[in-house]
Amino acid sequence: MLHQMTSTPTADDGLPPTLESTPPAEVDITVDLLRALLSDQHPDLADRELTVAANGWDNVIVRIGADLLARLPRRRLAASLVLHEQRWLPGLAEGLPISVPSPVREGRPGLGYPWAWSICPWFDGDMAADVALADPSREADRLGSFLHALHRPAPADAPSNPYRDVPVTALLPRIRDNLERLGPGRDHLAELVDELAPTPAWHGPPVWVHGDLHAANLLVTDDRISTVLDFGDLTSGDPAVDLAVAWMLFDADARRRFRTAAGGGEPVDDATWDRARLWAVHLGLNFLLHSADSERFARMGDRLLRAVTGP
Structure with missing residues (x-):
């Protein structure tokens, strides 16, 4: 079973009258890059097994061990969205009757990766x-x-x-x-x-x-x-x-x-x-x-x- 965050494309201005596919990534996000970022910023997680779980419109999702994931923007357009989640979601989550993936740790730009990123709980499900x-x-x-x-x-x-x-x-x-x-x-x-x-x-x-x-x-x-x-x-x-x-x-x-x-x-x-x-x-x-x-x-x-x- 897979936990995947799937962003919907929101702007279609200027697109040709055909079905559109996922836009190219502006940064190459790999397991090796995340492991280096973890070693630098969250060293207690750096030895965990890392697996790319999803590569969507806006973010790459990498599973960290059994219970966590990293959410890394793959396009500049999505970078500010991670910051919004980090600022607002923990407070909102307290009053919600269904679980939400509120960030539990924050990542900074570094090692050539240009944007903020998040570590969130992993949830199993379909x-x-x-x-x-x-x-x-x-x-x-x-x-x-x-x-x-x-x-x-x-x-x-x-x-x-x-x-x-x-x-x-x-x-x-x-x-x-x-x-x-x-x-x-x-x-x-x-x-x-x-x-x-x-x-x-x-x-x-x-x-x-x-x-x-x-x-x-x-x-x-x-x-x-x-x-x-x-x-x-x-x-x-x-x-x-x-x-x-x-x-x-x-x-x-x-x-x-x-x-x-x-x-x-x-x-x-x-x-x-x-x-x-x-x-x-x-x-x-x-x-x-x-x-x-x-x-x-x-x-x-x-x-x-x-x-x-x-x-």
């Missing part, structure tokens, strides 16, 4: 994108309660994210352009986008949002969602961006339970739910447009766009 939930209604309650706990008011100096802390209606030109790029046969999606376009914006205070909550960033252990991964896109804003996960995981009945749990016992209001559905369209399109080297994301995108046009 990605929710790859396994069926044994009890979707129960997990809808649990994940909804997790988001209700996370979506607390955020401070003024919370990190910003130009792809997630914007009104989803501001993304309508991109959404429509992405529909065109996918080709014909998407009339039902275009009609849904037109239906959701007038949805009112979020007028509440900015709340903490995960920003990249999808089925490949959830681990399942013993038939339960056990860990919420990858807070690199942590930001503040409209909770609707996280609520889009409802269409990635649940059928209509479980989505209703999720909506009530995420609202703290009362269903999330209609406008927020409609914005979440529009976010789901946006994310589903991005999954498909960036899935050239990921069967998992292609599958996730197809499932999401099917669900979001259903009941």
